[in-house]
Amino acid sequence: MRTGLWIDYFDNDSATVSAKIHYKNGNQTGICRFYHPNGQRRLKWHYYNNRIRAKYYFENGQLEQKGWSKIDFSGQYTHYYWHGKWKFFDDHRKLLRVGFYQNGEEISDQ
DSSP states (O other): OOOEEEEEESSTTSOSEEEEEEEETTEEOSEEEEEOTTSSEEEEEEEETTEEEEEEEOTTSOEEEEEEEEEEEETTEEEEEEEEEEEEEOTTOOEEEEEEEETTEEEEEO
16 A cells, blocks of 8 residues: 655656655545646645545646545545535636536536
8 A cells, every 4th residue: 555655757767747646555645746747737636534625727837726525435436526616717817717516516606
C-alpha cells in the first residue's frame, strides 16, 4: 500500500511531473496536485475526511472551476461525486455561473 508522497511523471525520463499525491494506507490524503504537460497546475485536491475541496485550472494557470466533492468507498471501488456548490470561470477568471450538485448530478444553477 502506498504511503507518503508519490510523484508521477508524464515520461520515462522523469522530466515532467504529472502529479504529486500524498497517500496514507493506500488512499489519497492531504493536498494532491496534478499538472498539465506544460507544467502548469491542472487540478488541486484537498482532502477533508470524506470530502474534497477541488480546484481545476486552465493550461494558462487560471482557475477554471472550484467546488466540493464527496468520496464514496463502496466495496473495492472509490467513487468521487461533485456535491455542493461549484463555481465556473472563464480563462480570465470571470465568474460564468454557479451550480449546485448532489451525488454528481446538477440540481440547480444560478
